[in-house]
Amino acid sequence: MxxxxxxxxxxxxxxxxxxxxxxxxxxxxxxxxxxxxxAQTQGISTFLRVICGQQLSVKAAASIWARVEAQFEGDFAPMRLLDLEPEGWRALGLSGQKTRYIHGLANALIDGSFRPGDLPHMGDEEALTHITALKGFGRWSAEIYLLFAEGRADxxxxxxxxxxxxxxxxxxxxxxxxxxxxxxxxxxxxxxxxxxxxxxxxxxxxxxxxx
Known part of the structure; x- marks a missing residue:
């Protein structure tokens, strides 16, 4: 679908x-x-953006996301995310906790336990469950992704x-x-x-x- x-x-x-x-x-x-x-694009970039925006104002989240985009020049390959040390993420404005969430996302993509490409074929509850299995992704984060990236209107x-x-x-x-x-x-x-x-x-x- x-x-x-x-x-x-x-x-x-x-x-x-x-x-x-x-x-x-x-x-x-x-x-x-x-x-x-x-509207947001489907895939890893929006998951990263959701992490960046957790518990922040829209303005603060946008500022941090702009720095992350500039750092990676749009290439968010999982290994590149892992290669950046915690100090590097901190310099971009992300806490140690958010860095661990990002590394967890990258590792889940590498080992195949998280498959964002499968999400469009899942029902709403199944998709929520798949996303919230990731460390650092609660229901709010999952709903934000599914609403803005996949257009799930409810x-x-x-x-x-x-x-x-x-x-x-x-x-x-x-x-x-x-x-x-x-x-x-x-x-x-x-x-x-x-x-x-x-x-x-x-x-x-x-x-x-x-x-």
């Missing part, structure tokens, strides 16, 4: 479909507009702090919803929860700028 990242047109169309049956979403779309996609990274805050603000909740509760709350958005996560990022970002 072939999979491709969602285009901006697809993302916006899916959000509008949710808005047709959700007046709160419709009003928010009129207020802040629609987001653009954040992937919803409920562990994401900005997604939680975006939902809280959108619905005027007193408290930020926990991941399990948020997955249940957003079931009516299925099968378009991925684009709606993008909208929550967009909505939260717009509200933050206004303040």
């Amino acid at each position: 072939q999979r491709a990242p969602l285009t901006t047109e697809q993302v916006q169309t899916m959000i509008c479909r949710v808005a047709q049956s959700c007046p709160i979403t419709a009003a928010a779309v009129k207020q802040v507009g629609l987001p653009e996609t954040r 992937m919803f990274p409920a562990d994401d702090l900005a997604v939680q805050k975006g939902y809280q603000m959108l619905y005027g909740l007193d408290e930020r919803p926990k991941p399990k509760a948020l997955r249940e709350l957003t079931e009516p958005w299925s099968p378009y929860r991925g684009p709606m996560a993008m909208f929550l990022w967009h909505y939260y970002g717009a509200a933050t700028l206004d303040n």
Whole structure:
């Protein structure tokens, strides 16, 4: 099965479909507009980018990723990743823990225990399980990859702090919803929860700028 990242047109169309049956979403779309996609390529480069972005702001993650890209000049062969010593990764802005995650990814690619080329042929849960078997890749990391690189439109990274805050603000909740509760709350958005996560990022970002 072939999979491709969602285009901006697809993302916006899916959000509008949710808005047709959700007046709160419709009003928010009129207020802040629609987001653009954040499409990523399939394969090792995006897995590296996910590691770089863990627990960082978008701006900080982009800065580190730019340094990593410049270091490797786009050639992310597993052996090249292993050849760079921890000091080299630290100079690029990555912690020792993230360096270990990167080395674990490289070794899994070399020994064949992780096969990203098989992911497009897997169902959602099987793909999540395959990715989260990697050290350092929790559900959030797996969902981010499957949403942005493979265009799986119902992937919803409920562990994401900005997604939680975006939902809280959108619905005027007193408290930020926990991941399990948020997955249940957003079931009516299925099968378009991925684009709606993008909208929550967009909505939260717009509200933050206004303040």
